[in-house]
Amino acid sequence: MRLQEPSTSSNGCPQRILLVDDEEDVLRGLRCTLDRAGYAVTCANNLHGALTVLERESFHLVLTDLYLGNRELGYRVADAARSKKPLTPVVVLTGRPSFDGAQEALRSHVAEIVVKPVEDRTLVATCRRVIHETELSRRNQELETANKVLTAVLPRTIEMKDPTTCGHSERVVGYADSLAMRCGVGAEDRANLRLAALLHDIGKIGIPDHILTKPGGLTSDEMEVVRRHPAMGYEVLASLDNHEDVRNWVYQHHERWDGRGYPQGLAGAEVTLPSRILVLAEVFDALAEPRSYKPAWPIEKIVGLFREQAGRQFDPDLAKLVADGLERRGRGFFGGQPDMLF
Numbered sequence: 001m002r003l004q005e006p007s008t009s010s011n012g013c014p015q016r017i018l019l020v021d022d023e024e025d026v027l028r029g030l031r032c033t034l035d036r037a038g039y040a041v042t043c044a045n046n047l048h049g050a051l052t053v054l055e056r057e058s059f060h061l062v063l064t065d066l067y068l069g070n071r072e073l074g075y076r077v078a079d080a081a082r083s084k085k086p087l088t089p090v091v092v093l094t095g096r097p098s099f100d101g102a103q104e105a106l107r108s109h110v111a112e113i114v115v116k117p118v119e120d121r122t123l124v125a126t127c128r129r130v131i132h133e134t135e136l137s138r139r140n141q142e143l144e145t146a147n148k149v150l151t152a153v154l155p156r157t158i159e160m161k162d163p164t165t166c167g168h169s170e171r172v173v174g175y176a177d178s179l180a181m182r183c184g185v186g187a188e189d190r191a192n193l194r195l196a197a198l199l200h201d202i203g204k205i206g207i208p209d210h211i212l213t214k215p216g217g218l219t220s221d222e223m224e225v226v227r228r229h230p231a232m233g234y235e236v237l238a239s240l241d242n243h244e245d246v247r248n249w250v251y252q253h254h255e256r257w258d259g260r261g262y263p264q265g266l267a268g269a270e271v272t273l274p275s276r277i278l279v280l281a282e283v284f285d286a287l288a289e290p291r292s293y294k295p296a297w298p299i300e301k302i303v304g305l306f307r308e309q310a311g312r313q314f315d316p317d318l319a320k321l322v323a324d325g326l327e328r329r330g331r332g333f334f335g336g337q338p339d340m341l342f
Contacts, residue, residue: 014038014039014040015038015039015040015060015061015131016039016040016041016058016060017034017039017062018044018050018054018057018059018061018064019034019041019042019044019063020044020049020050020062020063020064020077021065021093022045022046022065022068023065024045027043027045030123033123034063034123037124037128039127042057042059045068047068047077050062051076051080054084058084060134061088061090061091061131061134062077062078062089062091063091063093063127064093065093066092066093067094078090078092078109079109082109089110091111091126091127092110092112092114093115093116094116095115095117111133111134112126112130155169155198155199155201155202157205158201158204158205162204162212167289168201168285168286169199169201171285171289172198172278172281172285173194173197173198174334175197175281175284176193176194176197176277176278177194177197178334179277179280179318179322179334182321183273183277183318185274189245189274192245193277193278195243196246196249196278197278199233200233200249200253200282201233202233202250203229203230203231203232203233203234203250204233205232205236206236208225215292230250230252230253230262230263231251233247234247234250234251237250245274248272248275249272252266252272253278253279253282255271256313256314257271257311257312257314257315258312258313273315276314276315276318279314279315280306280314280315280318283313283314284302288302299326302326303323303326303327306319306322306323307320
């Protein structure tokens with residue numbers, strides 16, 4: 001009878017454990033326990049055998065006794081497992097719980113230390129937990145790496161297509177986050193808004209260069225092509241799992257309070273608060289920075305536009321908040337402590 005449901009890896013095969021102990025009866029007993037829990041178990045009864053197997057095969061976990069006879073084993077196996085790509089976690093079994101202060105040093109090399117004798121269920125639960133935590137940590141590291149690529153490479157790709165926007169996305173991140181903090185937006189939504197701000201122009205990848213970098217004004221047909229970039233961005237980010245808000249906010253960053261924006265023509269609160277923040281932050285940077293076709297606007301002129309467009313292009317409360325703040329503090333408004341709006 002199995003102790004629990006079988007343990008399987010992502011490909012549906014049993015998770016693999018390397019089991020190391022120099023006492024044959026202990027080795028058989030532990031293997032029986034792990035077999036019944038659904039693991040695929042490979043056994044070794046000495047240090048050399050364990051290191052040899054570990055060198056040529058991959059495992060989800062190494063479960064080893066600390067000593068083989070009078071020889072310390074834990075450090076050697078743990079070091080070998082840590083050198084694997086990806087890292088293989090190690091659980092050490094020992095019948096000598098004190099072992100002269102070595103326990104704390106060993107903890108830096110292994111995932112868990114278990115004192116023998118150990119109940120079958122406790123052993124299996126420990127193996128499951130360590131494997132799960134290791135896989136979760138690995139996935140988090142992969143996501144972190146993917147996010148670094150996403151947030152570092154993609155905005156640079158846009159800037160290569162349109163050099164006039166160099167640094168634009170990074171500045172919009174700061175403006176949007178500062179404004180979101182002042183509006184009482186929660187930490188999770190702020191984090192997602194920062195990502196949306198960084199990627200808001202990603203759809204410009206699909207705009208032909210001769211339109212994107214054209215000097216002077218655009219024809220109506222060319223402008224229609226440019227107006228597709230929020231929808232293109234929404235599609236580009238389709239595989240961004242668990243970030244539907246980010247995709248939607250990118251999709252909405254050219255909507256207007258009065259419903260005359262694009263691509264959906266949403267109006268008022270139909271446009272989410274983070275999107276309304278992003279609209280305003282994006283416009284502020286576009287005005288405040290010099291472009292090849294215009295000089296930077298002075299703060300006074302930007303304030304005048306925000307007041308004029310409150311309730312038209314912009315959320316009236318947000319436009320007033322920013323206009324008042326810029327009037328009092330200039331660009332320093334975006335770097336100060338938040339005055340809660342909502």
